[in-house]
Amino acid sequence: MNYQALYQNIKSKKSYLCVGLDTDLSKIPPHLLSEEDPIFEFNKQIIDATYPFAVAYKPNTAFYEALGARGWESLQKTIDYLPKDTFNIADAKRGDIGNTSAMYAKAFFERMNFDAVTVAPYMGEDSVKPFLDFNGKWVILLALTSNTGSQDFEQLSLQKGDLLFEEVIKKSQTWADETQMMYVVGATKAEKLQEIRLLAPEHFLLVPGVGAQGGSLEEVSKYGLNSHVGLLVNSSREILYASNDKDFAKKSAERAESLQSQMARFLDKL
Amino acid sequence: MNYQALYQNIKSKKSYLCVGLDTDLSKIPPHLLSEEDPIFEFNKQIIDATYPFAVAYKPNTAFYEALGARGWESLQKTIDYLPKDTFNIADAKRGDIGNTSAMYAKAFFERMNFDAVTVAPYMGEDSVKPFLDFNGKWVILLALTSNTGSQDFEQLSLQKGDLLFEEVIKKSQTWADETQMMYVVGATKAEKLQEIRLLAPEHFLLVPGVGAQGGSLEEVSKYGLNSHVGLLVNSSREILYASNDKDFAKKSAERAESLQSQMARFLDKL
Numbered sequence: 001m002n003y004q005a006l007y008q009n010i011k012s013k014k015s016y017l018c019v020g021l022d023t024d025l026s027k028i029p030p031h032l033l034s035e036e037d038p039i040f041e042f043n044k045q046i047i048d049a050t051y052p053f054a055v056a057y058k059p060n061t062a063f064y065e066a067l068g069a070r071g072w073e074s075l076q077k078t079i080d081y082l083p084k085d086t087f088n089i090a091d092a093k094r095g096d097i098g099n100t101s102a103m104y105a106k107a108f109f110e111r112m113n114f115d116a117v118t119v120a121p122y123m124g125e126d127s128v129k130p131f132l133d134f135n136g137k138w139v140i141l142l143a144l145t146s147n148t149g150s151q152d153f154e155q156l157s158l159q160k161g162d163l164l165f166e167e168v169i170k171k172s173q174t175w176a177d178e179t180q181m182m183y184v185v186g187a188t189k190a191e192k193l194q195e196i197r198l199l200a201p202e203h204f205l206l207v208p209g210v211g212a213q214g215g216s217l218e219e220v221s222k223y224g225l226n227s228h229v230g231l232l233v234n235s236s237r238e239i240l241y242a243s244n245d246k247d248f249a250k251k252s253a254e255r256a257e258s259l260q261s262q263m264a265r266f267l268d269k270l
Numbered sequence: 271m272n273y274q275a276l277y278q279n280i281k282s283k284k285s286y287l288c289v290g291l292d293t294d295l296s297k298i299p300p301h302l303l304s305e306e307d308p309i310f311e312f313n314k315q316i317i318d319a320t321y322p323f324a325v326a327y328k329p330n331t332a333f334y335e336a337l338g339a340r341g342w343e344s345l346q347k348t349i350d351y352l353p354k355d356t357f358n359i360a361d362a363k364r365g366d367i368g369n370t371s372a373m374y375a376k377a378f379f380e381r382m383n384f385d386a387v388t389v390a391p392y393m394g395e396d397s398v399k400p401f402l403d404f405n406g407k408w409v410i411l412l413a414l415t416s417n418t419g420s421q422d423f424e425q426l427s428l429q430k431g432d433l434l435f436e437e438v439i440k441k442s443q444t445w446a447d448e449t450q451m452m453y454v455v456g457a458t459k460a461e462k463l464q465e466i467r468l469l470a471p472e473h474f475l476l477v478p479g480v481g482a483q484g485g486s487l488e489e490v491s492k493y494g495l496n497s498h499v500g501l502l503v504n505s506s507r508e509i510l511y512a513s514n515d516k517d518f519a520k521k522s523a524e525r526a527e528s529l530q531s532q533m534a535r536f537l538d539k540l
Contacts, residue, residue: 124419149394
């Protein structure tokens with residue numbers, strides 16, 4: 001999906017909501033456990049219920065890998081099921097030497113047909129570039145993450161003055177523009193979004209951490225929105241596990257709708 | 271496998287060779303393609319042939335993921351096949367917020383029974399710690415990698431004086447000692463090994479990049495060995511693809527033996 005199509009979808013749904021599919025067998029409603037593929041059955045119902053309110057979905061690969069080959073099958077079925085007009089992100093945080101990153105790109109873009117994959121920047125340009133060789137596909141590069149460990153390295157000051165995550169944002173813009181690259185910026189660092197907007201005025205930012213991790217949608221939107229929206233705000237646990245009962249999909253839709261209606265208000269002010 | 275057992279295996283085999291299982295369907299001998307599981311059949315024959323000369327094996331997860339659920343099955347069969355006295359590394363370069371890293375740890379340590387997993391440090395302490403909660407399991411943290419992109423961030427100077435990868439090595443030593451943590455240091459940076467030995471005198475270093483990527487075993491050993499050996503030197507393509515014919519396993523054993531016999535000489539001098 002290209003930049004323009006993503007922007008149009010956001011405008012027509014009045015939503016920049018991404019639903020994180022961190023699907024955990026130990027947390028889904030027990031009545032699903034007798035299904036042949038409980039993970040896929042859960043995802044299917046969550047997707048059906050939240051689709052009117054969400055423009056993007058983000059399966060977190062760790063939750064599928066923890067189940068081995070069976071989990072990988074559930075992931076494939078989920079991506080095959082996702083509607084054609086959603087922006088689908090493999091939250092995989094991959095990154096390796098060139099020939100290996102090329103294999104990861106093949107896995108997520110060719111075999112599974114994701115639109116985007118999250119990539120860790122530590123190993124530098126040639127670990128990121130192979131993901132950019134696929135037409136219409138995106139890299140979402142880790143910049144400033146939502147966890148406390150972001151202090152350990154991401155926020156260290158470099159000799160030349162910038163913090164490490166700022167240098168990641170600056171340098172990576174020479175590798176790809178806003179039509180192929182986004183940045184992960186945690187919602188728990190909302191005050192930093194203003195600063196990041198100056199560094200990357202045109203880029204979409206993928207913002208996890210609203211809800212369970214404590215970030216505020218209002219603050220994120222205040223500091224993060226740009227003239228082309230430029231935000232995808234992710235919510236995982238808050239939407240997925242809104243109820244542990246047979247009404248789980250209905251409850252998840254209510255949460256998604258509540259976030260979407262707030263987003264509609266922020267978009268109206270743009 | 272614990273530190274002492276690894277050290278004993280190295281002493282008894284006179285080898286610190288790790289064989290990287292970057293198994294690529296497009297590179298394995300064509301006669302294997304008619305097998306039910308060509309990837310596993312190739313790995314099995316490589317393992318049988320190189321086992322006398324190697325103490326560790328390192329499947330690279332990208333090559334298995336590129337084949338989807340079927341690849342994940344080949345990976346599981348490979349880890350199940352590996353002998354009990356080899357040190358088995360998932361070269362996965364994972365790392366995410368705590369609850370997600372815990373899922374990756376579960377995938378590699380519980381479901382697949384690897385001894386170690388390679389982890390990317392960018393997201394800091396709480397992204398690494400969940401991997402350290404498993405008794406007898408190891409984190410191999412990316413420090414200074416073998417690719418040219420290591421200049422982009424890993425080798426940047428911090429305000430406090432160190433390079434980023436040096437800070438990674440220093441800070442992470444407060445999270446775990448040499449019995450649970452190793453570092454990835456590329457062989458193409460052999461001259462840096464001397465310096466890294468001063469920062470982490472007791473730790474094992476996993477050194478990729480000998481062979482296809484241009485690193486020299488002699489230089490790596492000269493600068494990297496410590497009194498407890500402290501090195502695992504990986505070779506992937508040079509061993510795996512020594513021949514593209516029916517003699518491939520024999521040829522791979524010859525390459526492995528050649529590396530091992532050099533290692534034996536270096537170990538004798540310790």
